[in-house]
Amino acid sequence: MGKTLFDKVWDSHVVRKIEGGPDVFFIDRHFIHEVTSPVAFLGLKSRGLKVLYPERTFATADHNTPTINQHLPVEDPLSANQLKALEDNSKEYGISHWGLGHHKNGIVHVVGPENGITFPGATIVCGDSHTSTHGAFGAIAFGIGTSEVEMVLSTQCIMQPKPKKMRINVNGQLGKGVTPKDVALFIISKLTTSGATGYFVEYAGDVFENMTMEGRMTVCNLSIEMGARGGMIAPDETTFAYLKDKPLSLKGADWDKAVAHWKTLKTDADATFDKELTFSASEIEPMITYGTNPGMGIGISKNIPDANKVEGGIATYKKSLEYMGYDENDVMIGKKIDYVFLGSCTNGRIEDFRAFASIVKGRKKADHVTAWLVPGSHIVEDKIKEEGLLDILTESGFVLRQPGCSACLAMNDDKVPAGKYAVSTSNRNFEGRQGPGSRTLLASPLVAAAAAVTGVVTDPRELL
């Protein structure tokens, strides 16, 4: 029987199978950041262990870093302490470290691909659930806990049972104003946040084949929000063109040899999946969430569903709407918003800033809206300037901040105040995610831009 893309990559990384237990699974690339690694290093120290392959681990600071005045010392002593721990541990164990102020610094899932650390067929982990992003390259990439960070540091392996396999096909042509973010939010709204739990997803169909690498990263990034450990897309010419000549990509004959292997990384025609779903691109319109988990999303022109028509407990659903200050059957278009956040590992790349700029160009930011525009990395920031997007944004009344995770999880000062509404291009709308009491509406960069200039939830198709 044929193998899936996932099988091929998984099976080639199993060091040992344990009867009635997990596989000992080898990790090619490991990313660490300041929040989930310090305790792993403490564990190493207490056991007297070394880092087995320091050249396979890459450190970047992103989760708690400020997005203004990065040249100044970090004011919050706890954040500063975590950043120092990352720097000290990286130095002590010989790990490459792109800390605050480093020209390659940025969000871990942005800097990995843009520097060519990510590659097809790789196994990639990080103490961050959005590690699934790297699946866009045909890698098996997923988030792990700190105990597993310690395992990878000390043995380059973790112990994982092989997940089940799901394929999600989306075919057809995406409509005007419908972005990869909308495709992902649409799928999550159909599956719910637990619909893919226990599975690893392969995305297939011409919608994904025609997507740019950045779009594929947005889709794979959100795999975790449907409960999947990760999602992946078979590598193709788009993938190879993106990776070629990246700073840490292979060169010359090694590159050619690798590409020849990567071309074999696709699901065989006779391979089978535990579950398979198919959607049509024409069903998808620009999406927005109205509740407190990413599965609570609807087409922007739709009304908030009736409690009796949603899957799951009515009490939980009503608690969620109460938190958001919304009612069943409310229309989303026209809802007043207070904040806009463009950024994160989901939508903090150059194409996201291009999309945002395409809407705000020639328009002005609504006076009552506070907008945080946070590039995913310094490389993205540089491109925004080189391409003239900064001029467009500035002309429209926006300010560009410095790279980091920022308001996606609000560990730094970028917190949305209690009760305020934020249209965010990030990945989670959980209660308090963007600050205690904050209310998040997840959407694409186009929807965020439309809200930023009108001050209310607006269908971006009217402004394109």
Place this chain on the structure above:
Amino acid sequence: MAYDKFTTLTSTAVPLPLENVDTDQIIPARFLKATAREGFGDNLFRDWRYNADHTPKENFVLNNPIYTGKILVGGKNFGSGSSREHAAWAVYDYGFRCVVSSFFADIFRNNCLNVGVLPVQVSPTFLEQIFEAVYADPNTQLEVDLPNQTITILATGGQETFEINSYKKDNMLNGFDDIDYLQNIKGEIESFADGLLL
């Protein structure tokens, strides 16, 4: 990490009958700034448990002295969201050794097993029975028997078996963790790595 061995736990339970309890609720991101593992229990369910002025929210179950014990019982899809192991540390540090639900998010379940919290998945029907029993009498004792993989409502005798793979079960029974295992096969791992292109 080192944790206490888990064999059989008999305890009252704390009911939290909400679905999709995510790790941002279990431990909000702003409390992830420690560089040590202890102390997260104080902020377990922080924003459901305390008002902005740090006074306790009376209607939250952890602030209700009637409900105590080492077993937390949650609704479907418990632990979704972030991979932060701090969520499992917070559960453990607060004093829970077992979380019961009808469905767990993958990473949270894995993290629990790695830090000595036993995730027990039961059927939706049995979960309802537990909630009913605990609400009828907060002193209801649940017995979680890891060697036999059973969970029992002692007052009613209602019982279900639960799944756990034999490797993880052995770890929990003995207080072992994966690093102990991996360290013992380091030579095998190094030979494997030698054969890789990248």
